[in-house]
Amino acid sequence: MGAVLAAGLALSGCGGDKPAETAATETTAPAAAAGPLATPDEANGATITGKVVFTGQKPTMPTLDMSANPACERSHKGTEQKSEEVVVNPNGTLKSVFVWVKSGLPSGQRWAVPATTVSLDQNGCMYRPRVIGVMTGQNFQITNSDPTNHNIHPQPRVNPEWNESQSPGQVALTKTFARPEVMIAVKCNVHPWMRAFVGVVGHPFFAVTGDDGTFTIRGLPPGTYVIQTLHEKYGPMEQTVTVGPKESKAVDFSYKG
Numbered sequence: 001m002g003a004v005l006a007a008g009l010a011l012s013g014c015g016g017d018k019p020a021e022t023a024a025t026e027t028t029a030p031a032a033a034a035g036p037l038a039t040p041d042e043a044n045g046a047t048i049t050g051k052v053v054f055t056g057q058k059p060t061m062p063t064l065d066m067s068a069n070p071a072c073e074r075s076h077k078g079t080e081q082k083s084e085e086v087v088v089n090p091n092g093t094l095k096s097v098f099v100w101v102k103s104g105l106p107s108g109q110r111w112a113v114p115a116t117t118v119s120l121d122q123n124g125c126m127y128r129p130r131v132i133g134v135m136t137g138q139n140f141q142i143t144n145s146d147p148t149n150h151n152i153h154p155q156p157r158v159n160p161e162w163n164e165s166q167s168p169g170q171v172a173l174t175k176t177f178a179r180p181e182v183m184i185a186v187k188c189n190v191h192p193w194m195r196a197f198v199g200v201v202g203h204p205f206f207a208v209t210g211d212d213g214t215f216t217i218r219g220l221p222p223g224t225y226v227i228q229t230l231h232e233k234y235g236p237m238e239q240t241v242t243v244g245p246k247e248s249k250a251v252d253f254s255y256k257g
């Protein structure tokens with residue numbers, strides 16, 4: 001797919017009447033030199049599943065004080081919004097853990113960017129969800145469901161920093177990050193309690209734990225992989241796992257808190 005795209009660009013750029021120049025452009029194009037883009041092999045690839053267990057004393061999260069912004073406070077209709085820095089699910093697992101293949105993929109392999117757009121909403125003056133994963137170059141879309149202004153301010157170390165405000169009902173912002181970076185913290189300049197995290201990976205093998213604390217990574221080539229989990233408070237954990245074609249293996253992680 002990448003080679004086709006590169007050839008198309010080379011042809012349109014040269015007008016079609018200079019074949020020698022076209023050929024030279026194709027062979028020097030980085031996309032052509034790096035080989036075709038791969039996609040996860042859902043039919044014959046391996047699957048790594050697991051859950052992230054929390055074994056420690058469940059921490060008490062503070063109630064967020066939204067009184068400085070009545071629109072935010074009203075959106076919770078009198079119920080308390082706790083900090084979501086740590087969310088232990090009812091089944092004893094940990095929510096919002098980023099899980100990714102840290103190493104072990106074939107070196108030099110380039111991966112197609114998933115066509116899906118990842119959503120990050122501002123709702124009740126909270127980022128929903130708190131943690132998202134995107135591949136380098138993959139679109140993610142930021143929406144504002146609140147009747148108040150927000151200011152989205154990612155604080156990357158490797159990618160360029162930006163900061164944009166978004167008013168109620170404003171059209172969604174569509175963004176990408178070009179370079180791998182796990183994780184990028186996102187804050188809101190208006191509401192200091194708002195926090196999100198974006199894991200940017202150079203391939204499509206990542207997941208985020210939800211309300212059941214599980215994750216599934218599908219379509220991996222056979223190989224030996226380092227799987228890393230990352231939690232914003234409890235940090236990283238790693239395990240190594242070897243999978244064959246069509247093989248499915250479970251790898252559970254356990255945070256003590």
Ligand SMILES: [Cu+2]
Binds near residue numbers: 149150151189190194
């Ligand atoms: Cu905000």
